[in-house]
Amino acid sequence: MSMTDLNDDPFQMDEDFDSSSNKKLIYTSSNSIPPSQNDIHYMRSNIEQLKLENNNTTTNTTEEEEKFEEDLDDKLDLNLQNKIQLEYEKQQLDNLPLTPPENFALVVGKIYRSSFPQPSNFSFLNKLNLNSILCLIPEDYPILQNEFLQDNNIKLFQLGMSGNKEPFVKISSELITEAAKIVLNPKNQPILIHCNRGKHRTGCLIGVIRRLQNWSLTIIFDEYRKFASPKERPMDQQFIELYDDAEIKKHCHENNLLPLKWD
Amino acid sequence: MSIDNTTIQDQDDNNTNTNKQLRKISHPPALRIIPPLNFCPVEKQLYRSGQPSIINQSFLNELNLKTIIWLASEEPSDDFLEYCNYNDINIEFIGMINEFEYDQQRLQNPWDSLTDSTIRKALQIIVQKKNYPILISCGMGRHRTGTVIGCLRRLQGWNLASVSEEYRRFTGARGGRILVELLIEGFDINSVEIDLEKAPDWLKVD
Incomplete structure (x- = not known):
């Protein structure tokens, strides 16, 4: 044919x-x-x-x-x-090559990132044995994706953040802190973080996680830009830099989550 | 707001000031951990990056590396070799200019692509659990590393478009090279011998 x-x-x-x-x-x-x-x-x-x-x-x-x-x-x-x-x-399922969602990558340990998973990605996602998914967009989760979660016993956390563009100061530190708590909780791992394109909201959260790993800001920004390309937002990078990590650090110390383990 | 800021700033600058409130203010940590350029985890205990150097040592310590697959055409610096030696990290040199096994007497240039046989050699290390944790690196962590990762992804059953998307994410502003993608597409994945008993878990077909 x-x-x-x-x-x-x-x-x-x-x-x-x-x-x-x-x-x-x-x-x-x-x-x-x-x-x-x-x-x-x-x-x-x-x-x-x-x-x-x-x-x-x-x-x-x-x-x-x-x-x-x-x-x-x-x-x-x-x-x-x-x-x-x-x-x-x-x-x-058996014949098709695996299709990861766009911008898919392993972040650290059992934390993954990607863009919004589509039905064509399901067979790939199955291999990750996900425990949960953290979705950073406010819109309702689509039916098909929801069914996939139910079929595979995957927990869904949803923290709706508005992906405002111009004065992008709107991304909320509190929500990012909440998100980080969910992601770092070993009970929720393996966990996949995604927003729409896996660029900005996900990028900010990953930036915060990298700060918890004490990465130099230069390298954090470099990673952010790689995934956000070609739509890097200076305000996102500023957010990552200025984010007050006092609360999440306290949370991590109380729960003995740091240092994050690579395997 | 601005008053608060200036007082904090003042106290900050003046280290001799032992105000107890000062201790409550969170500071960026003194030690900044610097991953190598283009660093990214690929799979569990498998990492990719540009050429690591001694400034990355506090970061590399965290990874507990056992093997570095060195795809760069230049040799590592002496202090880095020393670091690897001290930490029992085995460096596998693949695709060096002065490689012992010349490929049909062909000289390698730093900008040359890898060959099928060098890719296979790298993958043969990657499919064995005993070599983990592994870091795959080349000069900038773009094309040579991208070639090997790309072929690994095909081995994992990824479709070519997804492989290309990942490859291009790490190639910087000048974008991907068609020659690299042709190499990935044409690589015969069946030529890699995988002993499932000795392979890392994520590679096992279910």
Whole structure:
């Protein structure tokens, strides 16, 4: 099967979609195909549609989003699509190469960082035997990701931080301290820290952890920039430098968490 | 606010002042630990970095290294060799200019890529538990280190796009080299012999 074979069918349909009525078209098209048809084209086109749908909801204005969320049919449909995709992935689990989330890395010991994990990353994440995930964005955790957590008994901590851009002074030291306490607690490890892109909010938290390891600020900034590139924020680096570590240090000493162990 | 700041500053500067309040103020620690350039953990007890030197010793002490895979074409400095010797760290030189096993009499330049056989040699060390903890390093921790890590990731079953994303994260402003990525893509992962009994846990296929 050549690439064009795969591309033609589902993509042609996508191009025909009128972006304003995408949702309805997806709904009807997924119903018109008998679900018993276990064909790779069918699966693939469903995934493409799901991706399209996800893109759409994020680019929609908030008003439109609310309208869609109230529409029960749409919700059901989304669930169906999700199930299909999960099934597809379980089927493919052994054949697909592993895909870590973008910006994935080991931080220290059993602490990992990454961008927002997507369904395509689940088989990779499974190998980490995660105990918990710390999510640093305020939005609700998506259904599919939630199911993955439940299926694998992974605890979810969520500390919503607003990722404000311009005067980015808004990142809260208190929340970072709370986050650090969660991450450093051995009971929660192995733990994966993520925000949206794994750049800024995650980068600030990692910077604070590096300070607990007494790293020189130069190297901390260098690491921050590597992961935030090409969108490094000077204010984030300033935050890392000026963050008052008195409370988290006290917490660490009381709980005997320092020095952090590498293995 | 500003008054507080200045008084703290004043006390700070004046060490002879033994005000008890002063002790409550948290200071940055005197000892700054300096990891080598481009340092990052890769897997449990496996690390990558640019060329380590003696200024990194307090940091390197924490890692309890057993092996350093030295991919740089230059030799380490004498004081660093001494440090490794004193701490029983085994340095494996791979891809040196004066390597004993010349690859088809071809001279190596610092900017040359590694070859399949040097990559394989490095991986053969990495797949053995007994060598851990391991640090993989080259001059800047970018291309040579990135090549070996990239091939290791393929060995772990990562897809090439993810391998490339990780490689490029460490290559700095000038970006990744296509030649390195071609080398990673073309490397025959089946040519690495893995004895699962002796391999690190994270490498084991379940």
